[in-house]
Amino acid sequence: MALAAAFFYLFAGIVVASAFMVIAAKNPVHSVLWLILAFFNAAGLFLLLGAEFLAMILVVVYVGAVAVLFLFVVMMLDVDFAELRQGFLSYLPVGAVIGAVLLVELLLVLTTGLFAPESTAVAQVPIPDDVSNTEAIGQLLYTRYVLFFQLAGMVLLLAMVGAIVLTLRHKAGVKRQDIGAQVARDPATAIEVRKVESGKGI
Amino acid sequence: MPGPAITPELLVAMSPELLLAVGAMVLLMVGAFSREGALGIVTGGAIALIVTAAALVLITPGGEPQTYFGGSIVIDDFARFMKTLTLIGSLAAIVMSIDWMRTARLEAFEYPVLIVLATLGMLIMVSAGDLIALYMGLELQSLALYVVAAIQRDSSRSTEAGLKYFALGALSSGMLLYGCSLIYGFTGTVELEAIANIVGREGASLGLIFGLVFLVAGLAFKVSAVPFHMWTPDVYEGAPTPVAAFFAAAPKVAAMAIFVRTLISGFPTITPEWQQIIIFVSVASMLLGAFAAIGQRNIKRLMAYSSIGHMGFALVGLAAGSEAGVRGVIIYMTLYLFMTIGAFACILAMRRNEAAVEDIEDLSGLSRTNPAMAFVLAMLLFSLAGIPPLAGFFAKFYVFLAAVEAELYPLAVIGVLASVVGAYYYLRIVKLMYFDEPAPAFDRMSRELATVLGISGFVTILFFAFPWPIIQAASAAAKSLF
Numbered sequence: 212m213a214l215a216a217a218f219f220y221l222f223a224g225i226v227v228a229s230a231f232m233v234i235a236a237k238n239p240v241h242s243v244l245w246l247i248l249a250f251f252n253a254a255g256l257f258l259l260l261g262a263e264f265l266a267m268i269l270v271v272v273y274v275g276a277v278a279v280l281f282l283f284v285v286m287m288l289d290v291d292f293a294e295l296r297q298g299f300l301s302y303l304p305v306g307a308v309i310g311a312v313l314l315v316e317l318l319l320v321l322t323t324g325l326f327a328p329e330s331t332a333v334a335q336v337p338i339p340d341d342v343s344n345t346e347a348i349g350q351l352l353y354t355r356y357v358l359f360f361q362l363a364g365m366v367l368l369l370a371m372v373g374a375i376v377l378t379l380r381h382k383a384g385v386k387r388q389d390i391g392a393q394v395a396r397d398p399a400t401a402i403e404v405r406k407v408e409s410g411k412g413i
Numbered sequence: 414m415p416g417p418a419i420t421p422e423l424l425v426a427m428s429p430e431l432l433l434a435v436g437a438m439v440l441l442m443v444g445a446f447s448r449e450g451a452l453g454i455v456t457g458g459a460i461a462l463i464v465t466a467a468a469l470v471l472i473t474p475g476g477e478p479q480t481y482f483g484g485s486i487v488i489d490d491f492a493r494f495m496k497t498l499t500l501i502g503s504l505a506a507i508v509m510s511i512d513w514m515r516t517a518r519l520e521a522f523e524y525p526v527l528i529v530l531a532t533l534g535m536l537i538m539v540s541a542g543d544l545i546a547l548y549m550g551l552e553l554q555s556l557a558l559y560v561v562a563a564i565q566r567d568s569s570r571s572t573e574a575g576l577k578y579f580a581l582g583a584l585s586s587g588m589l590l591y592g593c594s595l596i597y598g599f600t601g602t603v604e605l606e607a608i609a610n611i612v613g614r615e616g617a618s619l620g621l622i623f624g625l626v627f628l629v630a631g632l633a634f635k636v637s638a639v640p641f642h643m644w645t646p647d648v649y650e651g652a653p654t655p656v657a658a659f660f661a662a663a664p665k666v667a668a669m670a671i672f673v674r675t676l677i678s679g680f681p682t683i684t685p686e687w688q689q690i691i692i693f694v695s696v697a698s699m700l701l702g703a704f705a706a707i708g709q710r711n712i713k714r715l716m717a718y719s720s721i722g723h724m725g726f727a728l729v730g731l732a733a734g735s736e737a738g739v740r741g742v743i744i745y746m747t748l749y750l751f752m753t754i755g756a757f758a759c760i761l762a763m764r765r766n767e768a769a770v771e772d773i774e775d776l777s778g779l780s781r782t783n784p785a786m787a788f789v790l791a792m793l794l795f796s797l798a799g800i801p802p803l804a805g806f807f808a809k810f811y812v813f814l815a816a817v818e819a820e821l822y823p824l825a826v827i828g829v830l831a832s833v834v835g836a837y838y839y840l841r842i843v844k845l846m847y848f849d850e851p852a853p854a855f856d857r858m859s860r861e862l863a864t865v866l867g868i869s870g871f872v873t874i875l876f877f878a879f880p881w882p883i884i885q886a887a888s889a890a891a892k893s894l895f
Contacts, residue, residue: 358482362537362549365434366556369530372441373560376523377575 215259222255239285247278264344423481426473426488429466429496433533436462437526444522451522452514459507459525463532467500478893480542484604487542487674494743494890495539495670498750502663503532505754505865509761510655512859516767517653521564528659531557535667539674544593544603547671551589551635554664555582561659562652574651581634581644589631595624605679613682622686628675629690635668638728639697642721649717654769657713658757661720666746669724673731673742677894684734691732692824698725699831706838711771712760715838716753719797722835723749729828730812733819740884740891741812747883748808748876752796755869759790762858762866773842778851786858787846789870794843796873798836804876 225248232245250273257266324331342350352360407413424431440458444451470493478489507525514524534553541547559582563575597603599620600611612621634641649657676687702722709715727749730741763770780787796805809832816825858866876883 355483356545358485359545359549361434362546362553365530365533366549366553368438369527369553369556369560372523372526372530373556376521376527376560377563377566 219256219259222252222259225249225252226256240282243278243281243285246281247274250274250278261338262344264348267345422479426479426481427486428473429469429500430533430536432466432469433462433529433536437529437533440526440529441523444526452520452524455522456507456511456514456525459529460504462529463500463504463507466532466536467497467504470496470500475889482546484542484606485546486537486540488540489890489893490886491670491674491739491743491890491893492540494886495666495746496536498666498747499532499535499539499663499670502666502750502754503528503535503659505662506655506659508861509658509754509758509865511861513653513655513761516764517565519565524561524564527557527561527564531561531659532663535663538667539670541671541674542605544596544605547675548586548590548593551668551671552586554667555586555635558582558660558664561656562648564656565653568651568653570651571653574648577651578644578648585631585634585641588627588634592624592627592629592631595620596628599624605675608679609681612680617680617683617686622683625680625683625687626690629687629694632668632672632675633694636665636672636724636728637721638694638724639701639721640694642698642701645721646714646717649713649720650711650771654713654757654761654771657716658754658761661716661753661757662750665720665724666750669727669742669746673739674894676731677734677739688732688734691728692821695725695728695732696824696827698722698728699828700725703831703834706835709838710773712763712773712776712842713771715773716756716760719835719839720753722831723753723797726809726812726828726832729816729821729824732821732824733812733815735815735819736891736895737818738812738815739894740887741815743887743890744811744884745808747887748796748804748873751869751872752793752805755789755793755866755873756797758862758866758869759786759793762786762855762862764856765853767856773845775852776842777845777849779846779855781851782854783858786855786866789866791843791846792870792874794839798839799832800836802877804873807876807880 229245229249229252233242233249236242236245250269254266254269257263257269319326339347405413436458440455440462443458444455447454473488473493475490475493478487480487507528510524514521531554534550534555534557537546537550538554539550541550559575559579562578563572565571593603596608599618600608602608602611617625630641637645649660652660676691680687698721702718702720702725706715706718706722709718723745727742727745730738730745732738733741760771761769763775765775776790779790792803796803799805799809809828813825813828816822816828
């Protein structure tokens with residue numbers, strides 16, 4: 212138990228510290244990197260709780276997809292962060308109100324047991340010993356909910372087709388990379404040796 | 414914990430959906446890998462798919478409702494009837510787009526594929542037995558519709574229509590999902606049957622009613638009923654005409670089907686609670702459809718307001734909440750589908766010198782330049798106005814009959830008055846066609862459009878002679894919900 216507690220404080224400490232660095236870092240790329248560190252340590256916290264599926268999903272989805280997307284946005288779009296921070300004071304009251312509302316909501320969720328004592332009993336779903344998280348989800352997802360799983364696949368396929376239909380344009384006269392042609396190049400076709408007379412260019 | 418096995422019965426029952434899903438993927442491959450002329454092959458393939466799916470729906474034996482996937486999918490007479498209607502609507506949409514694609518020089522082979530995928534979503538919606546299947550089907554359908562609305566990328570109006578529809582549609586999906594989650598939270602289940610049992614046993618809590626209101630709002634958006642109709646005129650006007658024809662037909666039928674199924678089989682014991690919402694939505698739609706269409710100059714906008722009004726009339730049947738009411742809704746949607754498709758076939762035929770015209774004035778004197786088209790269009794418009802002995806009269810007759818039987822007299826009276834007001838703008842077009850100076854003639858109508866128009870005119874004009882097949886099938890379908 213002591214080891215688990217030690218790891219908990221390690222992960223939790225790093226999450227809080229790196230979350231702070233996300234908003235404190237001057238360079239937005241550094242912010243995203245700190246965010247990735249926070250995600251990794253949150254995944255560690257999930258592992259300690261025995262929720263290995265959530266931990267893996269967090270790494271795959273948030274680190275693998277979302278954070279990379281953030282990095283792309285930050286690096287490819289020329290966002291002037293100094294300019295974005297200019298209105299900080301004028302937006303402060305609104306931000307403070309939203310923050311306060313969020314805080315109250317969080318406190319209400321944590322103290323549900325005080326207002327409705329019966330809710331804690333409902334929340335305590337028995338955890339079976341012999342089935343792991345991932346196994347339990349898999350057993351339901353591919354049997355009882357196989358229809359929805361497949362339908363979700365169709366929705367994603369449709370989203371992909373839709374994005375291509377609406378954005379892909381075949382323009383004539385555009386120079387594209389042709390990997391086949393690049394690989395097929397050899398010194399005989401790529402290099403031309405010429406005799407250059409002195410005092411003249413080609 | 415073993416789940417439901419993939420049994421032969423399951424495969425047979427789901428065969429239309431499986432066929433459309435696999436077929437859409439195959440067509441996508443065919444389109445992506447063939448270099449030239451993919452559109453023709455894919456369009457032909459999509460038509461074959463939809464016809465086969467309709468045949469599969471029709472040959473599955475009727476009788477007792479069957480549930481699959483632990484109650485997520487219900488196959489009963491109601492689902493089979495509405496699926497057939499939806500497939501007819503999609504088929505007409507693809508057939509009517511052939512000529513338009515040719516003249517607009519739009520080589521988008523994805524269009525038929527998107528229609529097939531939308532149809533798949535609609536079939537799931539129609540036989541959804543729980544809220545998750547409802548939402549998944551609805552999203553599959555809506556996502557395809559957003560894309561086809563914007564498929565003419567070079568037209569800013571088409572893009573605007575797609576974007577507008579997407580923004581408002583996403584909002585309505587959010588409301589629907591919020592409603593579903595509240596209902597799940599207060600009943601502990603997403604299955605319609607189980608919800609009905611729990612509500613019947615414990616009554617409706619405030620939270621459940623709250624969820625129900627959001628659910629109804631989301632569904633009302635999909636059938637474009639007032640006050641969630643704002644997108645309809647803009648999207649119909651901006652989207653390419655065959656797309657608008659598709660929007661007005663199949664998705665409306667599917668959305669109305671799931672509207673009816675959700676309320677009738679999910680909340681039968683608290684009818685008064687949702688009845689008042691449906692009555693309000695229905696009255697508002699009928700009145701707005703009747704009055705707002707009067708000032709329209711663009712025929713696609715006019716059809717948009719007309720479809721809002723017609724959804725109001727169909728909801729009168731649902732407001733009755735009885736078996737006769739559901740039968741009225743089914744008959745209404747059947748005849749509305751045929752009338753709308755015919756009217757849009759005429760709108761698609763309004764072309765001069767290879768360019769589409771959309772003003773009502775362009776129809777002036779059509780009886781002298783193209784008497785056959787003028788006659789069929791006049792019959793369709795009389796029918797939409799509800800003048801006997803055409804099909805539209807019977808459609809209205811059965812919903813108002815159900816409303817009167819359910820003692821909703823004010824609703825029936827308002828409905829009749831609204832249809833009188835609505836008759837004005839339909840008759841104005843007939844007057845333009847028959848009594849005004851002729852405008853220049855339209856181009857020759859393509860063979861596909863003439864076929865679609867012929868079938869829809871045939872059903873509309875001759876329904877009074879052979880109404881029983883449709884009415885009996887509708888009665889059986891309505892019965893399977895109760």
